[in-house]
Amino acid sequence: MHPWWKRLFYGGGIVALIGSASFTAYCAWNVYAYPNEGKERTTAATEDRYHFVLVPEELDNDYWRLVEKGAKAAARELGVDLEYIGPRQANIGEHLRILEKAAAAKVDGIITQGLTEKEFVPAINRVADKNIPVVTIDTDAPTSRRTAYIGTDNYYAGFIAGRALAEDMHGKATVAIITGSLTAAHQQLRVRGFQDAVKHEKGIRIVAIEESHITRVQAAEKAYTILKKHPDVNAFYGTSALDAIGIAKVVERFRREGETYIIGFDTLPETIRYLQKGTIAATVVQEPYEMGYKAVKMMADIVAGRDVPAVTNTETKVIRKEDLPLRPARNYEVETP
Structure with a gap:
């Protein structure tokens, strides 16, 4: 039998080891996920400042x-805490899990998209059941109990993109559509x-509609397949945002820049370069910075009890x-860290 002091030494070591492991796990959970007691943690850390989440x-x-x-600029002006957290690549299941964790953390407001009616309307309604307001951004969920929507119509x-193509092609074109998501x-x-x-x-004839899953690679693969199957496109x-970039790569590979019209969405740096070269003829411009900025301002009004438009x-607009x-550049240029 070990002397009492050895048993005490070993017992203390085990307790210390367990305590260290528990603390490490606790820290990791706080870094990578929302704790169940998120409201208490947030209040203590931010001295009762509002805590919003953008997903x-x-x-x-x-x-x-x-x-x-844009959202963080508004948060700084208002003195609120804003977390930006979401899937690294589009993934509805992960997106919904993050919304659930944010709601469980009892944050003061959630800003997110209403990507699909089947999945997102119930998810948004569950958040609303917890008396947490939701502002949809970029993509609305009008049948849900979201408080407001801000973003592109x-x-x-899509309509102005179609009119631009019709005008630029003088009403004659064999068209293929590549969309980020069919759902x-x-x-x-x-x-x-x-x-x-x-x-x-x-x-004008539309001969194909394919899905890219919002990746350059799949947009290029679908464009390649379409041109093989429909050489008259x-x-x-x-x-x-990534579809026109993938399409442009394939059009250049086929050396069809002068005979293939491309219209896309958004103004990523690659899109602008292809626009300057002439490979992409036009792109639909949105205001992402303004969306983020105004969404946070709107959420602050909501939690303060002020009325906001639904x-x-x-x-x-379409640009060439x-x-x-x-200009203003804030809607089109991403700052490097």
């Missing part, structure tokens, strides 16, 4: 980084608006090479 479709997407910039954005509400609206804009143009429409649409450079 984007893709964390590292340049478009969403611009939304983040996505049907209108996401905002992508569907952009396709539908485009279709309605060209449906009375007898010389002479116009492409990409509905997400829908606020930010500006959308001659419209560069774009």
Whole structure:
């Protein structure tokens, strides 16, 4: 039998080891996820400042980084805490889990998208059941109990893209559409608006609609397949920020820059370079910085009990090479860390 002092030494060591492991796990959980007692932690850390969470479709997407910039600028002005957390790549399951964790942490407000009616309307309603207001941004969920929406009128954005293509191609084109998602509400609206804009143009045919899952690689793969199957395609429409970039790579590979029209979405640096070269003819411009900025301002009004409009649409327009450079730059340029 060990002497009493050895048993005490070993017992103390085990307790210390368990305590160290528990503390490490606790710290890791606080870094990578929301704790169940999030409200108490937030209040203690921020001296009763409001705590908002912005959950984007893709964390590292340049478009969403611009939304983040605007949101954080407003948060600094208002003196509120803002967390920016979401899937690294578009993933509805992960997106919904993050919303649930934010709600469990009892944050003061959540800003997010209403990507699909089936999944996001119930999720937003569950957040509302906890008396946490939700502002949808970029993509609305109008049948949910969200408090307000701010962002692009996505049907209108698709419609002006269709009118731009019809005008630039003089009413004659064989068109393929590559969309970021066949199920996401905002992508569907952009396709539908485009279709309605060209449906009375007898010389315009839409021969293919494919899905890129919001990646350059898959947009390029789908463009390649389309050109192999439909060599008469002479116009492409990409509905997400990365689609036109992937399409442009393939068009250049086929050496069809002078005979293939491309219209896309947003103004990522690659998009602008292709626009300057002439490979991309036009792109639909949104106001991501303004969306983020105004969403945080709106959320602050909501939690303060002030009325806000149910829908606020930010500006959308089609631009071409001659419209560069774009101003104000905050909506189009991502700051490097």
